[in-house]
Amino acid sequence: MISSVFLLCVVGLSLTQIQFSSADLVKQTCRQTPNYDLCVQTLRSDPRSSHADVAGLAMVMVDMIKAKSIATLHKIGELLGTAPDPKTKATLRRCAQLYDNAVLKADIPSAMEALKTGNPKFAEQGANDAANEADSCERAFSGASPISSFNRSVSDLSRVASAIIRLLL
């Protein structure tokens, strides 16, 4: 009885150890970013993270920036539909441009391609720039931003991505 229990324990333990090893890479990687909790939470929410190397984790993060940016664009569209005052309207339009032209059309594809093809040095700037664009958009509202949480999200995720990419250099 004891030996079979022992065997069960060993097998069970080995399985948990395997999980610990890949969770370790997530933790290890996230420890070297400016926002550990966000990093871990984001990576863990994606099943790819459990068998990814650092480059793979970076790609998961960049994908999340993409998702958040798309969500931000949708929100901007929604807000524009509520007929806001001219100033807000203009700023929303400007932000839409930043997210569309810069983040989604340039930064994200460039960073993804660089990570995919093993050229991480070209991914770093893309991630940094995504944060810049989000910050730029937020600043443009001069304190009265209706999309603060979205901008904040993209900015924070981008900084985390940038730090992960830095580990590849």
Next chain:
Amino acid sequence: MADPNPARTFNDPEDPIIAATVPDHYSPLLDVDPPAGENSRRPLKGFLVILSGLLLVGLLMALIGKSGPSVSQKTDLTLNAPAESTNISAQFLEPVSRGPSAGVSEKSFRLHSGVRAPFPWSNTMLSWQRTGYHFQPEKNWMNDPNGPMFYGGWYHFFYQYNPDAAVWGNIVWGHAVSKDLIEWLHLPLAMVADHWYDTNGVWTGSATLLSDGQVIMLYTGATNESVQVQNLAYPADLSDPLLVDWVKYPGNPVLVPPPGIDDRDFRDPTTAWYGPDGKWRIAIGSKVNKTGISLVYDTEDFKKYELIEGVLHAVPGTGMWECVDLFPVSLKEDNGLDTSFNGPGVKHVLKASLDDDKNDYYAIGTYSLESGNWTPDNPNLDVGIGLRYDYGKFYASKTFYDQNKQRRILWGWIGETDGESADIKKGWASVQSIPRTVVFDKKTGTNILQWPVEEIKSLRKSCKKFDKLEVGPGSVVTLELEKATQMDITAEFEIDKEALKRIGESDMEYSCSTSGGSAQRGELGPFGLLLLADEGRCEQTPVYFYVAKGTDGQLKTFFCTDESRSSLANDVDKRIFGSTVPVIKGEKLSMRILVDHSIIESFAQGGRTCITSRVYPTKAIYGAAHLYLFNNATSANITASIQTWAMKSAYIRPYSSHAF
């Protein structure tokens, strides 16, 4: 001597700043009872005890795998020099602290300066940034120079290009031709990503000209599975001097990563040189763990290759070697040599672009065809740990033999150092350096000399001469009030002999990148020129010499470019670059500077030390950009003789389409 290598990681546990500010991100260990010593009479209790024990052991083992402290945000180490007065008189510019550590790691600088408060760039400011006479495509992103050669009466230049955006990606080969390396005609794209073996990127490669007139182009392709392979391409029509159309060898790829080499560490094939037994040889950069290496292959037909045992050379700790280049230089003659040349009176330069720190390093040594190895003259100055082609922004460079004028010519990719958002806004990113001739420096025997090609002089107009200007300590002299944005400048300096005799020893080793730049005063420096400076000198880019007596009692000359006040914008890199430059007894201190809007190329002592800089002023642009001479030394008088030329813009346009 090169500035000490910046620390490679920012999460260095030795770094006192990091160690002191490490927040603990650990979840506390599960509180688990250690296994009890005594026997339990109840099997369930025993089972639980053993299970807990095993779990504890497992947890401990898993947690032992952790490493490295966390990194918290460092305080922003931006330089804040006080604004200077506008009159031309003694200036006491306060030296600025660079932070507690001995050197600001380039990587940490980039970390917290990678995301910076964006500057409200106007279209006027952005459009000024475009160069007047440096090679760049009409728009979008460019990086490495590819396959440069002289063929059919034309200089051919290819380059990594993104046809869709001003950021890296979708890389294909751009193409341009020139008669003089200065005026260029843009041609259609030479190669695009249209095969499985280069669908993820038509990357860097080199040309080999065969004696029977064939043109061989080898280049790296990133396959559909992101494996790096080498491919062969050749002109569709050798009778077309413009070599517009290219054909890819149907049997591609001709080389795939060999065993032991990672799929992503195998790229940038070189120009071939003639090996033993009538075969050709090429080199390809790679790495094994952290050791940068260069593999060598033999080939007879450029289609089938044989990996030569061993490596051309390897240097531990240098990381991935990109854009490897091996070429001979003559020890006696001033002309360049064909890539295959070897024999007495010849040394070989081996160069690698280090992926890890984005700089180009070279070393002079001996290449033996028999052994297939290259050995450095001085192992302390080996590839990657010694001299650099250029101490500023300069990467992925490549030489070629110009059989037209018997020169060895060097091309270098000069990327942007502004924010990517500005690049996207202005619609382009990157320029190429003005092509430089490369020769062995006979006077020092330890350096090569790089110099802008002679043809650049064809752009010179309206010369101004300033002969033997005396500049006392702490003064500024106005040289040019008209728009000093496209200039060619040569300057010679002499330090008064008394000051040289007087100078005391310094117990601190000076270094351009860790100094306070032109604001840090020493007895014999800094002195030089202020480029792209507005009238109030709120913005200025000094290029200067700084002479000091080292801890060994020897005089050392430093040549630096100080970007710290080049722009009021904070979302651009503002570093101080430079290195020591050997000065032979009797030589005056001399510099040559090419100013072309947002690029400044500086050469000291005939090209012994070079610095390329990208600057993005917001005020010192168009007519507001002036040129000054300055001497910020505390004790030395400087005598300067300067010549300046305004530079015409170069004709760099698309080739007219009706020719096809």
